[in-house]
Amino acid sequence: MANINELIDEIEDIMDNASSVPFSRKVSVDPDEIFEIVREMRDSLPAEIKNAQWINDEKDRILQEAENEAKSKIENANSQINNFKEQAKNQYQKMISEHQITTQAKDEARRIIEEANNQANSIKKQSYQYVDQLFSKSSDNFNKLAQSLEKNRQHILNQK
Template sequence: MDILQLIEEIEDIIEESSSIPFSGKVMIDKDEILEIIKEIRIKLPDEIKQASWVKDEKQRILAEAQKEADTIVSEARTHLEELIDHDEITKLAQVRAEEIMARSQNNAKEIRIGAVEYADNLLMETQEYLKEQIDILDKNRQELRGMK
């Protein structure tokens, strides 16, 4: 059974359930609905699961980039402290440390931008897929309403 059929099954259960007088509410079998929802979760398209993975992966990449940048900065500071006693060497070390910091920040920024673009593309694809599924659901519901 695919997701659309499961959603239709939920709609059927709701439409066939006993209504509570003087309200727009109905009584449904909680376990039956939860079982169908569990089946829907199991059958969710890989694109949705992949979007979640991309989000987690983006965080991992950003953390890794930040760790790498921190390591480079730490190494640059250590190197700078070793050379602090020598005036000319100190100046060169300071310039080199700034270059390393700028490079590491640029690398981290490029990695973050790449991760965000990658995540955005996957989320866009997932969004388009979900829009198509919603359009199909809307058409199916309109057809059902036309049959009444």
């Protein structure tokens, strides 16, 4: 059985070789010969159509597979992106938390240092007050001793 293209070529050959009617474009062909070719075309047509339909179905199947694979890859990429976002968010939260802990630790260290400086200043002030009291008492005692010495001296001088 010939394919459609071969049968069409055969019709063209018949038309090219047909005798023409004088003073017109019409040609004289054997109708039985043309009808025979048309029948063959009709008989071979379903195979050609089946072939074309199979090709079309195959094209649709391949396109569907490609689309499914693309969707799968996009979903996978989106999933990875979401995982990366979640990891980044967690890391960011961790860094914020660590920063807050660091900030709190620094604030606590400043508070402790300030408290230690205040205590040191208080102890220093108390020490100066204590030393001042000691000097004041010593000065009073030295004054009393000096007065007592002067009295004794005067007493000795008066006895001469």
